Amino acid sequence: MLQTEDETPFSSGPDSTAPSSSTAPPSERLQVELQSHGLRLATHEAGAASRQGGAGPSDHKAVSVDGSTIMVPVHTAQSDESPYYATAPNSQGAATLYRDDEQVGTVSFPDPPQFYRHETSDGVPMWKVAKLHSHNVLATTVLQRCIRYDDRETACQFCAIGQSLEAERTIAYKKPHHLAEVAEVAVEHDGVDQFVMTTGTPNTEDRGCKLLHESAAAVQDAVDLGIQVQCEPPSDFGWFPKLREAGADAIGMHLEAVQPEVRKEIMPGKAQVPVDYYMDAFEAAVEVFGTGNVSTYILAGLGDSKEALISRSQALIDIGVYPFIVPFVPITGTPLEDHDPPGDAFMEAVLAPVGQMLVEAGMTSDTLDAGCAKCGACSTLRSFEEKARQNQ
Ligand code: SF4
Known part of the structure; x- marks a missing residue:
């Protein structure tokens, strides 16, 4: 089932302050998976606006994960089905990242310029x-x-x-x-x-x-x-x-x-x-x-x-x-x-x-x-x- 922007995917509800799971994948694996699967977002309003259309790669959003900022698909058909989901950021700007029903870390979104x-x-x-x-x-x-x-x-x-x-x-x-x-x-x-x-x-x-x-x-x-x-x-x-x-x-x-x-x-x-x-x-x-x-x-x-x-x-x-x-x-x-x-x-x-x-x-x-x-x-x-x- 696709998520709408207001839904959260898990019965326990999101917790933006939760620590990363000990089963989190290594950083390079997590980044590869995010770029391959894309990311579902609780809100598209957080951080700088995502890119749609234009020359070259598009339909991405800048996401900071493990100290690196990468462009992650958020507007593609595949990203709607991604196992990855980010909650709305908390007051410190940290959003909890889930893979299916498991917390795997936190991400943030660069501010709009x-x-x-x-x-x-x-x-x-x-x-x-x-x-x-x-x-x-x-x-x-x-x-x-x-x-x-x-x-x-x-x-x-x-x-x-x-x-x-x-x-x-x-x-x-x-x-x-x-x-x-x-x-x-x-x-x-x-x-x-x-x-x-x-x-x-x-x-x-x-x-x-x-x-x-x-x-x-x-x-x-x-x-x-x-x-x-x-x-x-x-x-x-x-x-x-x-x-x-x-x-x-x-x-x-x-x-x-x-x-x-x-x-x-x-x-x-x-x-x-x-x-x-x-x-x-x-x-x-x-x-x-x-x-x-x-x-x-x-x-x-x-x-x-x-x-x-x-x-x-x-x-x-x-x-x-x-x-x-x-x-x-x-x-x-x-x-x-x-x-x-x-x-x-x-x-x-x-x-x-x-x-x-x-x-x-x-x-x-x-x-x-x-x-x-x-x-x-x-x-x-x-x-x-x-x-x-x-x-x-
Ligand atoms: S986000 Fe960086 S790598 Fe990707 S198109 Fe822009 S400048 Fe190039």
Whole structure:
């Protein structure tokens, strides 16, 4: 039976001050399970608002568990059936976490940021310009349109970049001054220390690099914070030094899936850019941004085998690229909304060896300058790095 927001799942009733159960799973297991199953909430009002729609992973909420903040699905069909349930936070902000009828710990939710209450100098609400991700990352989609999205023949089936625009939760194009003004307020009032800028792909050979260049330069002029830009590989790799000079500390170019047949099925437009071209772009970008500050998002659960994910990760690490492997989250309203997310056993079987490889390469999340791999909230890869480090 699904819970409504006012119901509590257990006859004994929730107790937000209860201690963690002694049978609580280890931290990395708990985090993997939360990201795989999602979380039912007593209230969606606690903490910063959850993300729905938009580019990349969505339908998540930032949840702090065992000292880490991770993004946990809360709006997906699967999360409605999750064995995990969080009560409303108590007066100290702690919510009791249950797995089925057993208390397994406490979680909390980062506060809504101050910048959401402000407007830009031309009257755009700042919450429409950028979002707080995790607890310290500003994130935006500079261009909320994509040449691939409007045609289902070419669209990435997991993507919801148009949904938030249709719902007027964002604006189509964030001008450089919008980004600079939001960054200033978020750094001053919310302790934000990095800015992740992605973009839908425009119909130009630079694949959005020009927009990202202008954006990074404006933010860099206004405030000091780490910047990661994200785009498809441009036709001219000369954009990499230009982006670096504009203030970008890191770049992400996202494979999403690694096996050619999976890429073709899930993202028929983007798959026309072969993996080999990405590898060439990665090598050129590593020369500019340095080892680890070039990364790629890989969505586990789209059909790639465990072996393919691990071997591609090793090939990426060998050339200095951080494979940021995240569990696929089926977003409501997309063609893949009913696609099963990967199980926690699959995620653990992939993340444990990749975490080990990253530690052996000395290219762990904490060594990076900016970006999703540094934030780490959409994956539990960082906790597997930690485990591998402890086992050394
Ligand atoms: S990992 Fe990237 S997409 Fe996920 S919360 Fe962090 S900045 Fe946002």
